[in-house]
């Protein structure tokens with residue numbers, strides 16, 4: 491056994507659990523579950539028999555991953571977020587053979603207490619804000635907020651809102667990586683979506699708000715210097731003015747058209763009581 495399970499965890503067999511995965515207090519892994527390497531399952535989590543979980547998936551306390559759910563590598567499931575697998579449950583009607591698929595693609599984050607209605611696909615590196623209710627497909631890198639979920643902007647692979655950079659591309663204030671909207675899909679220009687993050691970016695250095703403030707200042711500076719220089723004829727992306735940047739940093743970023751719902755397809759050290767195991 492090359493994974494760790496706390497003595498209070500229940501691991502039914504047969505199931506697959508990859509090397510380096512840690513399963514904490516009162517978790518339950520059902521027979522038939524497939525779990526990758528280097529994952530973390532917090533207190534009171536559950537993985538059903540026909541759920542599939544990739545590598546390096548971080549599942550915070552009180553999350554149940556029901557049958558019909560596929561979770562790709564590097565996904566973060568925030569505490570007490572809710573996944574579902576029947577759109578129209580009724581206690582008197584058995585729909586065990588009718589579970590609807592939910593696909594959570596690589597690098598996605600689901601915030602605390604958010605709910606994902608089944609039959610949806612969450613795109614790569616999308617970011618679902620705390621408490622949001624998602625009932626439709628979500629594009630790659632989209633930041634979704636509220637009930638029902640509405641796209642409020644784009645989040646980088648590092649979890650920062652993307653802002654227009656000096657060359658017109660969208661920039662991550664932490665990594666400096668550039669992103670561009672092409673044919674309605676956001677893509678990172680500096681790192682392939684399937685490539686692992688370079689080690690230098692694997693540990694955060696400042697809290698979220700520090701990057702927000704810093705990038706607002708630099709956006710305002712960029713805008714001021716543009717006002718003082720000749721306009722570029724080939725500028726194709728939206729650029730925030732200093733006043734609009736302060737009010738709403740992403741208010742002028744391009745957003746895709748409204749996404750539709752998909753068709754079904756397919757004795758160890760004590761844990762730190764933290765949100766992020």
Ligand SMILES: CC(C)(COP(=O)(O)OP(=O)(O)OC[C@H]1O[C@@H](n2cnc3c(N)ncnc32)[C@H](O)[C@@H]1OP(=O)(O)O)[C@@H](O)C(=O)NCCC(=O)NCCS
Nearest residue numbers: 568569600601602603618619620621622635636651765766
């Ligand atoms: C969405 C999030 C990333 C912040 O994004 P942001 O764009 O920087 O948001 P801001 O803080 O600038 O707030 C912008 C507006 O959105 C609102 N807002 C922020 N988060 C919200 C949320 N989860 N739901 C609803 N509204 C939210 C703010 O109140 C603010 O509203 P206002 O314009 O009326 O004042 C963050 O609030 C969030 O939800 N993070 C997830 C945290 C989490 O679940 N972590 C789990 C591991 S511990």
